[in-house]
Amino acid sequence: MLVVAAALIDGEGRCLMQQRPQGKRHGGLWEFPGGKVEPGEHPAAALVRELAEELAIDVAADALAPVGFATDMPVTMLLYRCAVWRGTPQPLAADGFCWERPAALARLPMPPVDVPLLAALARVLAGG
Numbered sequence: 001m002l003v004v005a006a007a008l009i010d011g012e013g014r015c016l017m018q019q020r021p022q023g024k025r026h027g028g029l030w031e032f033p034g035g036k037v038e039p040g041e042h043p044a045a046a047l048v049r050e051l052a053e054e055l056a057i058d059v060a061a062d063a064l065a066p067v068g069f070a071t072d073m074p075v076t077m078l079l080y081r082c083a084v085w086r087g088t089p090q091p092l093a094a095d096g097f098c099w100e101r102p103a104a105l106a107r108l109p110m111p112p113v114d115v116p117l118l119a120a121l122a123r124v125l126a127g128g
């Protein structure tokens with residue numbers, strides 16, 4: 001299963017994470033907004049679609065910069081970062097969300113595939 005997700009970064013270097021609804025796989029855990037890539041769909045286009053559906057924001061595909069990928073079978077997740085979008089993110093598909101620096105986000109319970117990607121994001125944002 002190919003999943004795409006976004007680290008939305010605000011002007012203070014904080015990243016948005018959202019809480020997955022109870023009752024779903026990984027319910028209650030904190031994750032990056034995103035979702036499954038449909039057959040034949042370009043990953044960046046899938047992420048633009050998911051961000052509109054989940055957060056009601058408009059993102060241009062060329063505003064998505066790859067951070068890395070990780071696998072926890074059956075999920076392989078591609079993480080992109082994004083600092084430019086139109087609209088104010090709204091938690092349409094989540095139980096809630098928060099904006100925090102990656103070091104603070106690492107304390108939240110999250111799916112296994114997110115752990116190395118959050119660490120990679122922290123390194124990218126630190127410039128290393």
Ligand SMILES: Nc1nc2c([nH]c(=O)n2[C@@H]2O[C@H](COP(=O)(O)OP(=O)(O)OP(=O)(O)O)[C@@H](O)[C@H]2O)c(=O)[nH]1
Nearest residue numbers: 003005024025026031032033034035036075111113114
């Ligand atoms: N969006 C997102 N999904 C993640 C992350 N980490 C992770 O393991 N996943 C898993 O990747 C899959 C994402 O697909 P999805 O969000 O479209 O799943 P869903 O069940 O809500 O979609 P569906 O109800 O339309 O089938 C889920 O199994 C989810 O638990 C993450 O950081 N962000």
